[in-house]
Amino acid sequence: MAVTWRAVLLAALGIPVVLLVPMSGTVIVWAVLVVLACGVDAWLAASPREVAVRREVPASVRLGEPVRSTVTLTHVGGRRRLRAHVRDAWPPSAGATPGGDPGTGGRGAQTHPDRHAVDLAPGDARRVRTLLVPTRRGDLRGDRVTIRAWGPLGLAARQASVDVPTRLRVLPAFRSRRHLASRLARLRELDGRAAVQIRGAGTEFDSLREYVMGDDVRSIDWRASARRADVVVRTWRPERDRRVMIVLDTGRTSAVRVQDEPRLDAGIEAALLLSALAQHAGDRVELLAYDRRVRARVAGTSGPRLMPALADQLAGVTPALVETDWPGVVAQVRARMSQRALVVLLTTLEPVVVEHGLLDVVAGLADRHQVVVASVADPEVAELARGRADATAVFDAAAAERAGLERAAVAVRLRQRGAEVVEGLPDDLAPRLADTYLALKAAGRL
């Protein structure tokens, strides 16, 4: 049961009446009249419980990209015409936006983009669409669909909310894929497919071919040249079928917000770019999201199925407010990686945390694997370090400088234990990590 502004108007029409007949009885009679009119109107409305509701959304959408939620309403009831408003309710982070279904919103479509007007004869069906632009990664669950069926006078309505279970998986944005093209081009340069041949670009023997002007004379294979009339050079290519293990730290330090986004999201961006690059380079990628237990794992997937699998697994990963169990991480890596591999730890260079966790275990990992520690830096600290406005700002700047020195010291200690350290602002981390990967590959250190 709900009433409209018309019911308020009807009640207000009693004001001139009470001026004409100034008695308390008038008010009572008018109140009864309003209640009766609303009751009869609601009684005459079509039942909102005799509407079949179906809601359809795509299985997944990238964060920040628009998607339409389509609600199909079928009037399965009796003779009455259904004039109703429908609310397709989604959580706030689904980001319902005006413009999903022009023409059905009517007034208020700007403020309530999830509401739609429908007018259905018995047996008819109608689709209404709500434009969603999700603002958070993860699984969005559609809430109830509420139908408010108006009576013929438009005074009152009957209302029912129907549970229509719907799930929309919001995948990571993968904004860093704009860096992919340039990195792939550099990968191809390494790969010997491009025109330029540089000796040392890779360590794996690829093939022999005829010498052309401009080739490095040091790459001439004299033994092969002796067998033939021509001078023959060796070409090289980067190693293939190496293994890459990306470990995403989802512990408490990943919950910290950098530029209004958890550190974890920057880590996910970096993981996605690196995976895409490594997959193109012919390496086998595995991913593990871990704090004290496994939050997500992608293993044994390759080729075109890798990136969708990664996005799907990473969609629901959220920071957990626990301390990361680094020995556990090492055990996981050992269990998965029997051969030498590139192990990328996407975490934070928080000096205290690193000293009590990562530092103890990184040497053990680096013995067998190439370890890269990638960390999200904070532009706010850099901002603080420049503060000179007053004494408070200078103290803050000193604190920021001290924190920076400590981070640098910890990075040095990590490097001493055999790990590569990559630090970057949220937007820079992904391309820097990709560059590190390419450099390692070019140097044959995978």
Added chain:
Amino acid sequence: MSTTDVHAGSHPAGVVGDGTTTRSRAAGRWRRLRVPLALVAALLVIGLLAALPEPRTSTTPLAPDNPGPTGARAVAQILGRHGVDVQYTRRFADVVAADAPGVTVAVLGESALGDAQVDALRGLGADLVLVGTPWTAEQVAGIRGGFGATSDAPRPARCDDPDARAAGTVVSTGALVAAPGQVGCFPSAGASVAYVVAQVDGRRVAALGSADLLTNDHLQTAGNAALALRVLGRGERLVWYLPSWDDPWDGTASDETLASTMPPWTGPLLWMLALVVVVAGVWRGRRFGRLVVEPLPVVVRAGETTRGRGRLYRRGRAHGHAAAALRAATASRCAARLGLPRSAAAPDVIDAVARATGRDAAGVEELLYGPPPTTDSALAQLAGRLDTLESEVHRS
């Protein structure tokens, strides 16, 4: 009207209904509302039980509903039990409205009486009992006030008035002086009496010098009760008027009150407006489906620990620590820019910086490794100088 299926129906075209029927919804509403309703009902019952058996009482002196020592509930209740209709009022308009021959109007106290009211009292047709109102008594009947007897000694009647003779003796501090032709009773040691009866304009005006003999406290003393009951209970009806400062009566508009100055439709109009407000509340208050909730992540700003450390530095006035951090950071950045290894010793850094900037080595050493500043301003100055040095290294 109602769907008959209990579970949310499945239909080829989707989900039908919310799994409720008219009956289940009514049951649900009853389940939700029964506790609040029971509470409201219990409150009502408790309120009624508390309010019903206990008549209203007050603490106003001389009020007929005041059971305290200064009240007059005893005499009013005895009068009521003997068939006298006691009407208690604090508004003069009620006195005027009740005025009729045979009615007794008792006026208790005169401090709140205005001239207009005294004039109006003189013009009334009802019998008057003026209690503790010497000025009014003089205006109405020429009975003047005297100098009071303060003793507690019983005062015998010593007059021909039958009421006074029936009472015998009273104890009162009242002091009145009877004019010629009036009957004065219960004289004290002086010339004043406690009770005067006069006939004015064909009606009886009785004056009691003091109200003390009416009070619950003194009613049992001597013949006080007999006198009070006989004087007040002469007629079938008694108007018990206790003048009030809040009474705006001035004789010109006899029954003016706040309510009567308003047009007759005011009350109904207010009720109608209340109805409109209620309907508007229902209009705006009904939610279009429930509020959708969503778990939100914690927000921890990345710079918070750094700011916290800065605040600790400031609170501890750790100028030395702060300066050391700034110097070390500058030195390490300069060294990195000049291609020195991280392990470079201080003299090497000083040499390199001095060469790069063209400053003399002593100045650079003082700046990078000098004594710590001790004040806020010195620290800020040092920070500025370090910035300058660093920018010069950058330029070179």
